[in-house]
Amino acid sequence: MSSHLFLLLAALTFPGEYQIRGVVRGPDAQPVTGADVWLVTTGNPVPLEERDALHTTTDQEGRFALPLPVHSPYGRNFQIDAFAFKPGVGIASTYVDARSPPLHTLTLRLKACAPDNVTIVDPSGAPLKDARVTVSNMTARSEKFIQLLPASPPVPFRSQTDARGEVTLELFKSLSWVNLDVETPQFGIQRLSAHDSLLESPLSLVRPGKVRGRLVADDPKLLAGVLVSFQSQMEPQSRRLAVSVKGRADVRTDAEGRFEVAALVPGNVQVVWIERATGPSVFLGADVQGKLQPEGILDIEIPVIGGVRVSGAVVQDESGVPCPAIPVHISIRSDDRYSGSSRTVLTDREGHYETFMPPAAGYVMLEVGPLPDPWLPADASPLNRRIPAAGDELAMPDFILQRGTSLTGKVMDANARPVPYAYVQAATVGIGKKNVRRVLVESDANGSFTIGPMDPDLVVAMMASNDDEASAAVLMVEPGKARLGIVLRIEAAAMAEVSGRLVDTEGHPVSRDDIVLDSGMDSGEWECDAVRALQPISSQFVTTDAQGKYAFPNRIPRLGRYWLQTLSINRFARKRLVLEGGDLQAGRQSLEDIVLEREK
Numbered sequence: 001m002s003s004h005l006f007l008l009l010a011a012l013t014f015p016g017e018y019q020i021r022g023v024v025r026g027p028d029a030q031p032v033t034g035a036d037v038w039l040v041t042t043g044n045p046v047p048l049e050e051r052d053a054l055h056t057t058t059d060q061e062g063r064f065a066l067p068l069p070v071h072s073p074y075g076r077n078f079q080i081d082a083f084a085f086k087p088g089v090g091i092a093s094t095y096v097d098a099r100s101p102p103l104h105t106l107t108l109r110l111k112a113c114a115p116d117n118v119t120i121v122d123p124s125g126a127p128l129k130d131a132r133v134t135v136s137n138m139t140a141r142s143e144k145f146i147q148l149l150p151a152s153p154p155v156p157f158r159s160q161t162d163a164r165g166e167v168t169l170e171l172f173k174s175l176s177w178v179n180l181d182v183e184t185p186q187f188g189i190q191r192l193s194a195h196d197s198l199l200e201s202p203l204s205l206v207r208p209g210k211v212r213g214r215l216v217a218d219d220p221k222l223l224a225g226v227l228v229s230f231q232s233q234m235e236p237q238s239r240r241l242a243v244s245v246k247g248r249a250d251v252r253t254d255a256e257g258r259f260e261v262a263a264l265v266p267g268n269v270q271v272v273w274i275e276r277a278t279g280p281s282v283f284l285g286a287d288v289q290g291k292l293q294p295e296g297i298l299d300i301e302i303p304v305i306g307g308v309r310v311s312g313a314v315v316q317d318e319s320g321v322p323c324p325a326i327p328v329h330i331s332i333r334s335d336d337r338y339s340g341s342s343r344t345v346l347t348d349r350e351g352h353y354e355t356f357m358p359p360a361a362g363y364v365m366l367e368v369g370p371l372p373d374p375w376l377p378a379d380a381s382p383l384n385r386r387i388p389a390a391g392d393e394l395a396m397p398d399f400i401l402q403r404g405t406s407l408t409g410k411v412m413d414a415n416a417r418p419v420p421y422a423y424v425q426a427a428t429v430g431i432g433k434k435n436v437r438r439v440l441v442e443s444d445a446n447g448s449f450t451i452g453p454m455d456p457d458l459v460v461a462m463m464a465s466n467d468d469e470a471s472a473a474v475l476m477v478e479p480g481k482a483r484l485g486i487v488l489r490i491e492a493a494a495m496a497e498v499s500g501r502l503v504d505t506e507g508h509p510v511s512r513d514d515i516v517l518d519s520g521m522d523s524g525e526w527e528c529d530a531v532r533a534l535q536p537i538s539s540q541f542v543t544t545d546a547q548g549k550y551a552f553p554n555r556i557p558r559l560g561r562y563w564l565q566t567l568s569i570n571r572f573a574r575k576r577l578v579l580e581g582g583d584l585q586a587g588r589q590s591l592e593d594i595v596l597e598r599e600k
Contacts, residue, residue: 021065022106023421024058024084024092031062032110035086039066058084084108085157091170111140116171119202120161120182127165128184128205134158136179136191140172165202175199181248188263191246198243206234206245208263209292213300215257215274215282222282222304223257228274232292234267266294271302281307281356283341307356308387310364312396314351316375322351323375323401326368330355333384334362357394360387368399374453378402404453407477409486411447411464418447419490422466426451428458429476464488465557496558496584499551500591502544502566509548510596514567516541517552558584564591572596 024035035058058064083093090110120128135157161167171178175196180203183189187205194203211230215223232247247265271288285303292298310330314323324347331342343355357364366383378400388394411422420443427438443449443464454460457479463471471490477483498517502510517540540552556562558581565576575596 019065019067020080020082020106021063022082022108023062024064024086024108024110025062026086026089026110027112029109031058032084032086032089033058033060033062035062035064035084035089035110037064037066037108038081038083040081040083082106082108084110085170086110087170091157091172112173113170114173115168116175116199117166117168118180118199120165120167121202121204122187123205123207125202125204127163127202128161128182129163129165130184131161131165131167131187132158132183133161133167133169134181134183135169135171136181138172138178139176141174141176141196186263188261188265189248190265191248193244193246203243206265207294208247209266209294209296209298211249211261211264211269211290211292211298211300213259213298213302215253215259215302215304217257217282217285217304217306219280219306220257221280222306223253224255225279226253226257226274226276226282226304227251228253228259228302229272230261230264230269231272232265232267232269234265264292266292266296269298269300271300274302274304283307283358305359308359309354309393310357310396311352311354311393312366312383312399313353314347314368314399314401316401317378317403318400320398322349323347324349324351326351326371328353328399329367329369330357331365331367332357332360332362332387333365334360334387357387362387364394364396366396366399368401371401374403374406375401376404376453376455402455405456405483406450406452407454407460407462407483407486408448408450409484409488411443411449411466411488411490414489414491416489419443419464419466420445420447422447422449422464422488422490424449424451424462424464424488426454426460426462428455429461462486462488463557464490466490471557493586494558495555496581496586496589497551497555498564498579498584498589498591499549501593502548502550503593503595504572505595505597509544509546510572511544511546511548513544513548513572513596514541515544515550515594516563516565516567517556518563518565519561556581556584558582558586564594566594566596568596568599571599573599 020039022037024032024037026032037056037058039054054066056064056066081093081095083091085091090112092108092110094106094108118133120131120133122128157170159167159169177193177195178199180192180194181189182192182205188208190205190208192203192205215226215228217223228251230247230249230251234245234247245265247267249261249264251259251261253259269290269292271284274282274284276282282304283306285305288300288302290298290300314326314328315321316323326347327344328347329342329344341358341360343357345353345355347353363384363386368377383396383399385394385396407426411419411424413419422443423440424443425438425440439451439454441449441451451462459479460477460483462475462477465471471488471494475486475488477486502513502515504510540554542550542552544550561581562579563576564579566572566574568574573596575594577594
């Protein structure tokens with residue numbers, strides 16, 4: 001279980017401060033003392049220079065706690081990068097969406113890295129001095145996912161080139177691919193995407209162009225002080241493996257809505273988003289694209305429009321008592337360019353909120369959270385209302401919170417000894433019922449836990465697990481039954497180690513192919529099946545050896561359902577198998593050979 005990513009967002013008071021707690025583990029799964037941990041707000045509409053970055057170090061048990069970084073002139077932002085690093089040990093990061101946190105503890109598993117030298121040159125081939133180079137993201141050879149780094153990473157993942165154009169950066173020891181953001185006043189921000197083999201040669205920037213233009217709107221109050229974000233991509237020169245180059249730039253309009261970008265990578269240019277911190281809200285009136293030539297100038301006009309005022313209130317129960325300082329997440333569901341647009345605001349002292357959303361042809365969806373104990377939504381389904389015409393107002397119905405109940409108890413091992421820092425899961429179960437939800441917490445140093453809030457009218461399924469063991473059975477707590485003094489007993493017999501072999505249709509081993517084991521929660525299944533509600537793992541990636549053999553490093557509970565899927569990097573057709581946890585044997589479990597067919 002040490003590779004799991006579990007998130008703790010605990011509301012301390014009502015209103016209160018939200019915390020992210022977690023633990024950092026090394027490649028050997030042992031806690032790492034003195035590791036640096038950062039939380040960084042990321043994503044639009046927060047500009048890079050205005051994003052929060054909170055820092056701490058892990059204690060003797062590898063643990064950390066930080067408040068959720070939510071301050072921004074653009075409203076509270078709940079898109080967070082969590083990142084950990086220790087020199088000589090490794091790096092780890094994960095993306096945290098704190099708008100609707102389902103889990104309660106974050107574990108960052110470091111992956112081995114080492115210093116590496118990279119050389120940057122200008123378009124003429126001359127060394128580029130004093131360029132700021134940032135590792136944006138990178139991929140390891142043994143894993144088929146991108147390791148995302150924070151939008152504002154610290155040294156040694158951001159540094160400046162010397163007189164020879166060289167810079168030293170921390171990269172994966174088993175690096176496959178890396179994206180580097182290179183920034184200078186002359187060339188702007190250029191993202192170089194390169195395979196590890198290309199880092200042995202100098203990486204060259206391209207000659208930029210210039211973008212200038214203005215915003216146009218019926219209302220002149222919408223033009224001033226708007227932040228406009230551009231992206232560009234240079235068309236590849238050939239199909240051969242090479243360094244790809246993308247550009248990015250943020251610029252703010254003057255009082256008349258005019259702007260100028262001094263340096264942007266040539267190619268296809270697109271306006272990604274517009275935003276401003278004060279004044280009336282403004283949105284793109286149309287998709288804006290253009291073609292920029294090297295050392296050329298692109299003149300564009302950007303149509304902008306105002307938004308629809310969305311307002312409402314969050315109240316307690318049927319009493320209508322207002323709920324202050326509650327995060328309210330408002331998003332758009334539509335078939336046009338505004339689909340996915342979202343805002344997060346806080347309720348005021350009277351429980352009211354308001355914001356502006358684009359006049360899309362669709363619906364406004366409203367959710368709240370994270371919520372302080374003992375509150376949870378009276379209805380788990382988000383509020384939704386059709387968006388009126390531009391310029392109109394949309395008054396949302398009251399979002400009602402109800403009181404939930406918490407469950408307390410202890411985690412014990414087979415010898416009735418307390419199990420500290422075990423993962424405790426609880427999920428409400430019911431067909432067609434409201435508030436079907438899953439929560440996870442960590443037991444304390446004495447094995448005690450408090451988990452919730454849960455809907456008092458629904459059955460609650462519970463289980464516990466740690467790095468080596470899991471519950472032998474799922475505990476069902478009926479409505480109205482005692483929810484105090486619960487004992488969850490875990491034992492090694494409830495765990496299985498999964499291994500096997502990949503072969504082709506002729507029985508030959510398939511070596512150096514990737515395979516993933518993942519929890520198998522199908523949409524809707526966990527509402528009526530407690531075992532599937534308590535999914536115990538996140539993804540595990542492994543690569544087959546020369547004999548086609550694989551073995552997943554983390555044991556899994558013999559509960560729930562799992563997917564076993566090949567990733568087929570050797571031109572074999574992908575294959576996915578379903579494993580029922582209850583059918584697995586205790587201890588080592590060698591599966592039948594998985595036969596792969598060649599792609600046609």
